[in-house]
Amino acid sequence: MRAFEAVGRHMSFTAGAQALTVSQSAMSRHVSSLEQLLGKPLFERGTQGLRLTPAGEALLPVVSKCLDRMEETINTVRSARDERRPxxxxxxxxxxxxxxxxxxxxxxxxxxxxxxxxxxxxxxxxxxxxxxxxxxxxxxxxxxxxxxxxxxVRVAPLCSPSTAALHQGKPIEAFLTDAELLHMKLDGEPRGLLWSSYADQQRLALDTANGMAFDTMFSAVRYAMAAGGVVLADIDMYADEIAAGLLVMPFERIGTDGxxxxxxxxxxxxxxxxxxxxxxxxxxxxxxxxxxxxxxxxx
CATH class of the missing domain: 3.40.190.10 (Periplasmic binding protein-like II)
Structure with a gap:
């Protein structure tokens, strides 16, 4: 199991053998023995390197987690600490x-x-x-x-009372076009994903490429409260701020983008x-x- 986990983690018999300080041939024998026991191959061996088979993909995360748990428990026993892991x-x-x-x-x-x-x-x-x-x-x-x-999650455009007053009377499309849109960035996703999804759902023609972006919704909302701009925020998460008048929802256009x-x-x-x-x-x-x-x- 340890040999299989090391090879699967590094996707290399050579690197796995180095990690466990054993020979490459020994690693190969251990993995082959496990494959014989299961009756299924765990790796596809090709000219471009190793790939996990469906059986290998299913087994690797479970083996990794079990081995980590065993190591944690052994270390706890060794140090005579009578406490649970976090x-x-x-x-x-x-x-x-x-x-x-x-x-x-x-x-x-x-x-x-x-x-x-x-x-x-x-x-x-x-x-x-x-x-x-x-x-x-x-x-x-x-x-x-x-x-x-x-x-x-239910979202709607939120802003400070002063921002809402500045654009009072405008329909929602004009309001969002004239105000600065604030974005929450999501790792690996397009910058304007959330605003674009909302605009599509609400049938609004918006340029969602501009505006300041933050790495958390928390930061974007704080900026909207203090400095201006409109943030597409979770109205349930910020219900207290809305109730206290720190944030305003100028339009009852609530989105549920899934x-x-x-x-x-x-x-x-x-x-x-x-x-x-x-x-x-x-x-x-x-x-x-x-x-x-x-x-x-x-x-």
Whole structure:
């Protein structure tokens, strides 16, 4: 298994052998033995190098994760530490800052024995790396993870009261043409993806190529509140700011472009009480429809 994982990680028998400090012929024998045991090839060996077969693609991430878990457990036993490993949880940045920080605080207060390591990245779908659970921003899809829909995203153009007053009386197309559009960039996606999708859905002729772009919706919204411009934002995530008059929704033109927030978990991890507890906690929070006041952030 270790030989297969090393070769699959490096996609090379030579590099895998170097990583494990064994001979290339030994690596080849180990992988061949595993293939004989399974009765299926794990690699396609060609002139352009190695490629995983469907069986190899299915087996590699499971083997990698199991070996990592074994190593973590062995290191814990060696150091005589009587503590659980932390849960590795991914949360998109704007959801983390606006919604999840107080939720994580409350969960930690209720379950101080469960440690959580939080990572964030601004893309669509699952990020790379070894994770126990991930909240992702994505459209519906099918994969090998246990997937729970937390909520679908509803967006609308939002701006400061002064920006709305500056363009008062204009129809929505003229309003958005004359105001500066603020963008949220998504890793690996076109710059104006979200505005373009909204314009298509609302049948608006907009030039979505211009305007300032930010790496998080949180930053774009803060800029709209302080400096101007119009941001296409999640109206449920920023319901408190809208209710307080810090943000204005000039038009009741709410879009649903198919994106939502999903919680993804490995099926085999549901046997872990900490994973199960955190999953139930997150699902219950979103099911209640409650909004969490964001934690105060220093300037």
């Amino acid at each position: 849960l590795r949880v991914h949360v998109p940045p704007s959801l983390l800052y606006q919604t999840m920080l107080p939720l994580l605080r409350d969960f930690h207060a209720a379950h101080p024995d469960i440690r959580i390591d939080v990572t964030t990245s601004n893309g669509i779908g699952l990020p790379p790396g070894h994770l126990d659970m991930a909240i992702v921003f994505d459209r519906p899809g099918v994969d090998d993870k246990v997937t729970d829909l937390l909520r679908m 994106f939502g927030y999903y919680l993804k978990t490995h099926a085999e991890d549901l046997a872990d009480p900490a994973v199960l507890l955190f999953r139930e906690w997150v699902i219950a929070h979103f099911a209640s429809g409650a909004t969490s006041a964001p934690l105060a952030l220093s300037a």
